[in-house]
Amino acid sequence: MSETVSIVLVGNPNSGKTSLFNALTGLNQKVGNFPGVTVDKKAGYTRLDHRLEAKVVDLPGTYSIYPRSADEWVTFDVLLNPRNPDRPDIVICLADASNIKRNLLFCSQIIDLNIPVVIALTMMDIAQQKGIRIDVPALELALGVPVVPVNPRKEKGITALKKALALTAAGQYKPPAGDFIPIRDLAPGLICKTRKYVEVRSDYAALLVAAHHEQLKFLNGGQRLALMNILAEEQFNRARVQGEEIMQRYQRIAQIMTQAVVMDDPRRKKLITEHIDQVLLHRFWGYVILLAVLFLLFQSIFWLAQYPMGLIEQAFTWVSTWLSDVLPSGWFSDLLINGLVAGLSGIAVFVPQIMILFGLITILEDTGYMARVSFLSDRLMRQVGLNGKSVMPLISGLACAVPAIMATRNIENQKERLITILVTPLMSCSARLPVYIVLISLVIPDRYLLGFLSLQGLVMMGLYLLGFFTALTVAWVMKHLIHLKEKSYFILELPVYRSPRWKNVFITMVQKARIFVTDAGKVIMVISLILWMLASYGPHRQMEQLKTHYTRLMEQQPQQRDALEIEYQGQRLEHSYAGMLGHIIEPVIRPLGFDWKIGIALITSFAAREVFVGTMATLYSVQGGKDADRDTLRQKLEQARRPDGTKVYTLPVGLSLMIFYVFAMQCMSTLAVVKRETKSWKFPLIQLAYMTSLAYVASFITYHIF
Template identity: 50%
Template sequence: MTVVTQPEKVKVEQPLVRKTEARIALIGNPNSGKTSLFNQLTGLNQKVGNFPGVTVDKKIGYSQLTPALRAEIIDLPGTYSLYPKSLDERVIIDLLYDPASKHYPDLVIVTADASNLKRNLLLFTQLADLRIPAVLALNMVDVAEQEGVKIDVDALQRELGVPVIPMNARKGVGVAALKIVMTQQLEPTPVSFYEIPEGLVPLLQNIKARFGLSTEYLALHYAHQYKNLRFLPEEDGVWLDEQLDSEGFKSNTLQANETIARYVRINELLLDVVRVEKAVKDEKFSNRLDQVLTHKVFGYLIFFVILFLIFQAIFAWASYPMDLIDLGIANLNSLIQENFEGPLVDMLTEGVIAGLGGVLIFVPQIAILFAFIAILEETGYMARVTFMMDKIMRKFGLNGKSVVPLISGVACAVPAVMSARTIENWKDRMITIFVTPLMSCSARIPVYTVLIALVVPEKYYLGFLNLQGLVLMGLYLIGFLAAIFSALLLKTILKARERSYFIMEFPVYKMPRWKNVGITIMEKSKTFVFEAGKVIVAVSIILWVLASYGPGDNFEVARQKALKEAAAENLTEVQTENRIDAHQLESSYAGIIGRTIEPVIRPLGYDWKIGIALLTSFAAREVFVGTISTIYSIGEEENVSTIKNKLMSEKDENGDPFFTPARAFSLMIFYLFAMQCVSTLAIVRRETKSWQWPLAQLLYMSGLAYVMAFITYQIFS
């Protein structure tokens, strides 16, 4: 974009209210570069949580603007206007319509695509008429320049009455100027972009007076959206309902008329601000590329090849760092055990470190998975995938927007379930929430990879086709097929007359911004380690206690039995100690629990040790590897160190390797289908506002896991 003049300075009074921290909201249309700007402003200083009172995912970051002023930046969901169409967009009105709230922002930064300014300014004009101090971040100036769009930034700033900062957020251009503006005390724009019809003024003045609102336009939004404002008491909703009914208030018609009037005003404004100096004669590169990548045949083949490459990379690229981490954990344990002794040392090495090792070893694979996901999103390809899959999804009772939660479910089911709020149709949303946990999330990767490594040889075909990677990809495809066929089953059960529509804007293809990819990898890997780590540490300590102690004189009885066997078999001192440990583990509290459930899981090929891992995994799937690592660290029959070696050395009652292909594949299938995530069940409960759905998920997925694992074990046996 060619800038005619530099924007004139905005008159300011003083730094932001002399506060030590300012709250700034970041809002904009989807694909306007909001996420890139958020990452530029906050870097790695981010956290994820929920908006007050709702379960929509929110990102908060912090930016040190001056030595004395830090900004808390709230990344709001992308939206085209202040009239929400989906559940996640409603958090925006909750935040911006309640000036008395402690979460109300001091400043709003509106990101706008410079190459499509007309559409982006609709949201800005609505915010401006709410009289919220604002800054317009005029983003994607490079794209506008390529399309021959010339914007007079100085004139645009005068017309809008707010600071306008030309930016290329992906490269960090303009961020420094924006930070300077963020430190200043800005007044709401004096410009009005919409004239309220005279017939509505008396009604809006009554609403304004009752709620103590600053503008009649905010009162108009109360009239339109009071049913969605969670902070309004019930009696206020009743009062508004009576007022609107008596005045014959027609919300849909008024919203449509307002939108038309705003675009008329925006068109007039842009006539003096924007010029297109050259027409785009050739079809855009993105459109030409879409003809191939979204082709009804080649599009699916290309997507399949991309998935194939991802799963090949997860095994091929991660093997070396995984081996180093595994060896490092083993050496650390050996070092501690050689220099210290006692119950606390045993708990540290056999419980905590062994459990954490089962998480840390898989960080390289988790990082690779999220790196590919981030690249696909950064380039704009992920949006095309959702478009392609829409045709398939509808045949199974899902919405095209269901693809976003399903694909997100490959990373984690919790945010994936929350992202289903963008689906307006109730039936499609419920089906999507129900089947999303069947997608293999990153927590399943530790289970899959350790079991695949045990029974699938590391063979290559044609020099590059990794057999282990093919098996991993097959598991993910089975999860996807299970999700869509379960959706088809649920489609016949749920009855709803709503029709669903799929509307999605394709972002322009771009080279990935590697800084953003790096931030995503760091953030997601850190979340995986710390969130899983907290559960792992707690479970590992509990398991160590349960496995190291038993009721009454069980341990002494087990010891005497082992000593008799050792004497009869003429075992060495080390072998005798291992035999004692093994018998005492079986007589421990953990052993008793495992033996109790063993008859139920025996048809699947599992023993009592695996049973303990299955029980603990209902807290979180990734606990499985930590659990078996802890269990096999106590009473191991050989001097083994790494996790893989511990599992390979485990023997059955006949002295043969315990983890046969039949048992390993049965376990993989069980973990593929089973609902083993308390966090997901809690989120489903909050999203559906009922225990009916999470309990149905738990029963359906657990039953399906048992049946399919049984069939798998019988086939491979």
């Protein structure tokens, strides 16, 4: 019978943790949130041997066991809370061999928690380039725990790591008998008294729990009161004890390094990474290259996705036509074709763009360039009241504002964190991508400038840059409106440049497509079906009168039957419940160039931005009648006409609608997570008000200029 062991991955940022997690779990992983906090939780499963399976949880990267940000508090709670559901049987502590001294500091703290530890030594190739040679058996002997060199990018050492984990689970490797440093000597009275009140595994765990007792939710009121009294009795000075601990650890690490680590002359040749950084981080050329990278990113989305998109559109057109031909007319066939199939087409057709966008972003992260984007942006960020740590949430906002806002928890400065939360939704998320693609393909000519620059790709890039620079402008305004004085520091370790891990790129693309299809797809499908009902039915008396009127006209003018049928479907939609709702809001949105159908889409897309496409697909499928089943959504939108016969989707309307979606708060989930992060409805309401006003004014100006 198979057993399951619980393993957590810990380590410094950029130590190869994500690579090792992917190498161990592959596609057998899922992403959620840690219980009680909105911090991403990646968990997966791997088999260590024929009888032993392991649940692996990837904890957020941290430099020390002393927590400051929300990510670090998650790691602290998992390792020290006896009731945490992810409490590990074994800890894999990653150590970057090219920065071995600093990484061993964190590893030594983990070892002193008295949890079975296996150290995975990464970046050995980079260490060799730096002239660092590590005697692994000597290091293992000095630390008292298994040390396994691994290269997860190339899946080297994974078998040896699994074997070490299996032996540790079987009890053949045990935690060291003594502490890495004499912990009890740091605060003997405090540690002894704390262990009487709190269940901990080691003296070091007792010291940490006592030092952070005010923030620990797993302690009850009695324990907190007891610890508070103990701290007062012992006159405990946390900063002094922490400083003394770090000094002792580095002294012991220095001794270990003399035994197990050989370092060449420090006047070594520069690494290739440092030569590349002289160009990519240049004060002028660095920003030019950054813009060029973004330009290629958005050009590629159109260039690479047009063929799979066309095939998907043709497939759904064929399915709709086939169903229309074989099924008898009636409400069920109408629901199936104009509700279900139309809704599915609005989801599936954009999967290629989603996969390509995230694939390219993963390549930038894997190569190490994304960290350089943060570094380049820090100077610009500081001028508007943010710092380089705000860049990653903003970049994450290109995927989805919800996890991006959660990612602000690693920003210690409260003012900068609040401003980042309030401006992040201005970044064009992937949910806006389907809206942009449909509208750009409708109103922007498929033309190339200078023979290779796609005009559509340039417009797409312009929309994303507009959102970014608007976010910076709003941040600058909020910098002067929010009065909090707190110094902040931006420290970033730049990883070395590496070739992208194509397996990791593929895993990310599949995961993001799955999330889009399942999470966004469910919302789109539900709204599409509800919308089909609202668009297909209306007040009984009005619908009967309409049917009687057009039946009589068709009998009187049989030669005009097809034209009258199309006119009847249009009138039927207009008199439906959906049409009535659209006409109510039409006077408000008419100055922006929008008709009542677009108004319905604006309302439904408040559930999720991409619902706009599904809404339009359903509305025009219901209106178009049986022959429209042979047209793609873009063809239906191109043929859309106002009552006076003019086109609905002209250049001014298309641009106005795109600008509206750049600025508008179109997602209930984002407002909910802002409320959760700020613990107040005040800030999400401010966000909703300023973004809606900005969207309306900008859309109005755009429409009337063009």
